[in-house]
Amino acid sequence: MALLSVREATKRFGGLLANEAISFDVEEGELLAVIGPNGAGKTTLFNVISGAYPPTSGSIHFDGRDITGASPHGVAHAGLVRTYQLVQLFKNLTVAENVEIGSHRVTRGGVFSALFRPHWMQQQEKSVSVGARELLRFVGLEAQADDPADTLPYGRQRLLEVARALAARPRLLLLDEPAAGLNTQETEALAEVISRIHLGGTTVILIEHDMSLVMKIAQRIVVLDFGKKIAEGAPDEIKSHPDVIAAYLGGTEILDA
Ligand SMILES: Nc1ncnc2c1ncn2[C@@H]1O[C@H](COP(=O)(O)OP(=O)(O)OP(=O)(O)O)[C@@H](O)[C@H]1O
Numbered sequence: 001m002a003l004l005s006v007r008e009a010t011k012r013f014g015g016l017l018a019n020e021a022i023s024f025d026v027e028e029g030e031l032l033a034v035i036g037p038n039g040a041g042k043t044t045l046f047n048v049i050s051g052a053y054p055p056t057s058g059s060i061h062f063d064g065r066d067i068t069g070a071s072p073h074g075v076a077h078a079g080l081v082r083t084y085q086l087v088q089l090f091k092n093l094t095v096a097e098n099v100e101i102g103s104h105r106v107t108r109g110g111v112f113s114a115l116f117r118p119h120w121m122q123q124q125e126k127s128v129s130v131g132a133r134e135l136l137r138f139v140g141l142e143a144q145a146d147d148p149a150d151t152l153p154y155g156r157q158r159l160l161e162v163a164r165a166l167a168a169r170p171r172l173l174l175l176d177e178p179a180a181g182l183n184t185q186e187t188e189a190l191a192e193v194i195s196r197i198h199l200g201g202t203t204v205i206l207i208e209h210d211m212s213l214v215m216k217i218a219q220r221i222v223v224l225d226f227g228k229k230i231a232e233g234a235p236d237e238i239k240s241h242p243d244v245i246a247a248y249l250g251g252t253e254i255l256d257a
Helices: 042-050 073-079 095-106 109-115 119-139 156-166 182-201 211-217 235-239 242-247 249-256
Strands: 004-013 017-028 031-035 057-064 080-082 173-174 203-207 220-225 228-233
Touching: 004 042, 017 042, 017 220, 017 228, 031 042, 031 182, 031 211, 042 080, 042 173, 042 203, 057 203, 073 080, 095 119, 095 156, 119 156, 156 173, 156 182, 182 203, 182 211, 211 235, 220 235, 220 242, 228 235, 228 242
Parallel strands: 031 203, 031 220, 080 173, 173 203
Antiparallel strands: 004 017, 004 057, 220 228
């Protein structure tokens, strides 16, 4: 059984069909990329999968459960966690605190325990803090753990977002253009981090415009154009797919990758 199953997902905004009957599966342990020109419907698809928007029609199943129209909170609680195209950090908190916040899905507590801080809660806080430091080491940010998040250079803020998403211990991680605005060196560091996340057993779906990154790390690619899925396959098949080449303005972006 696929970990994620998207069936005929359609999202309409007034007269615009941002997603039109898109279907694909993602197997547990896969690293799938979703590509397509600007406005093709990639982020809308993430919004539909992650519960930000209910689909107009169609269904989303995750781990055998129908999550169509579930709230973003409910979807995240089920283990499907996403990052956003634009950096969304708590800029006044430290780097480590930003990661600790990400672990809310997997911790417990309420007003009573926050006030009286029983032993189990102190233990939990300790393990959240240790876990956050481990994740910062994993993405190469341990030296900045106590710095305010907004003092990090942009490329490192993107890595911090990935660490925060990992703190929720996702089974499926959706990364929306994580390399946007990164230079070549930063993109390489990010590619290495994503590959390690994948090797660690987390299933990943990546929206990305950087074709060299996609071709290097994706096992399979879904291509959208004008809201429709126009191709799906291994990187080599996608590179030479005539509809994909046509969608990318003569294909220079794909062929150069
Ligand atoms: N909330 C919304 N209301 C109305 N139209 C929307 C909304 N969100 C997206 N759209 C439209 O849906 C279409 C698909 O947008 P989407 O952001 O999903 O594309 P994309 O492939 O992610 O683009 P990019 O690569 O530029 O980020 C666009 O025409 C966009 O203007």
